[in-house]
Amino acid sequence: MVCYYNETRQNGQTNLLRMNTRQILLMLSLTLLSTLFGSTVMAQEPISPIEVPEGLDSSKIELGKKLFFDPRLSRSGWISCNSCHNLMLSGTDNLVSSIGHQWAQGPINAPTVFNAVYSISQFWDGRAVNLTEQAGGPIANPGEMASNHQLAVEVLQTIPGYVREFSQVFGGERITIGMVTEAIAEFERTLVTPNSRFDQWLLGDENALTEQEKEGYRLFKLTGCAGCHNGPAAGGRAYQKMGSFNRYETENPSVGREAVTGVRQDRMRFKVPSLRNIELTYPYFHDGQVRTLEEAVDTMAWVQLNRKFSENGNDKVVAFLKSLTGELPRIVLPILPPSGPDTPPPQPFE
DSSP, X not given: OOOOOOTTOTTHHHHHHHSXXXXXXXXXXXXXXXXXXXXXXXXXXXXXXXXXXXXXOHHHHXXXXXXXXXXXXXXXXXXXXXXXXXXXXXXXOOSSSOBOGGGOBOSSOOOXXXXXXXXXXXXXXXXXXXXXXHHHXXXXXXXXXXXXXXXXXXXXXXXXXXXXXXXXXXXXXXXXHXXXXXXXXXXXXXXXXXXXXXXXXXXXXXXXXXXXXXHHHHHHHHTTGGGTSOTTTTSOSOXXXXXXXXXXXXXXXXXXXXXXXOOGXXXXXXXXXXXXTTTTSOSBTTTTOBOSHHHHHHHHHHHHHSOOOOHHXXXXXXXXXXXXXXXXXXXXXXXXOOOOTTSOOOOTTO
């Protein structure tokens, strides 16, 4: 969950007391380290640079890339993973909620797939423990791809090119849903966005950030925002309540972690979103209610910290957040294997 600092620090003492212990200790330690050693002490910063993944299976990646773009995994033969997590945009679709089977309106804003590998779980409510489990969810969701795992595998089994490639990658003659989701997840592990200007600064280039961006980052740390937004993805490593200080007003019916755990205290607790490439992943929040980053900052200042942000403070934090935009992966679109005589034809209107 995003939290921001009001540069005027109104009621600062009150809000400090309402932070949790982890946030207070992190805030104090980061402030001290910055004072003593400067901002180049990368090892002590709460956000770490994005690194290009190593040790992945190249043949599995190529198979997973084909499956990611292949609409034949859906019941209609028209919707693919890329439909909602568009790699030509920002790893999402920039819609309030995604369009599913028969133009169904999705229940929640689609999170970006970029840097998802760094998250403790997948989906806003964390119902999938990893990328492999997440990859199987939309296939069988009636409001998304509207197929089921058995049918999806049966369709792939009618495509000779896939039968050969699965055999080469996994061995054996039969395709399983576990192979499908494992291959998609392996491809998704490559979808990271390194070399942002902020990362360049972390690695020692003092000129990579402007003074305004550096001041924005200092404000970001000083208020304890890094207690939630930390690690390589600047988020994705914890769950937080949406509206910690003031109620967040929304018409979206999603209840967050409560839907997974059944615990009332988990109501409106969502996985903390990544701030990487945040200027590209609008609209914001689980309900897609906010279109601009400036408004998102003001909204979070109020619902998370009970503050009214000064215009100058807002500008600084927004400037810092934009420095987190990295290099999007350059992806060569795959050539999908042609359907076989028994492959169901696309039926997008049924």
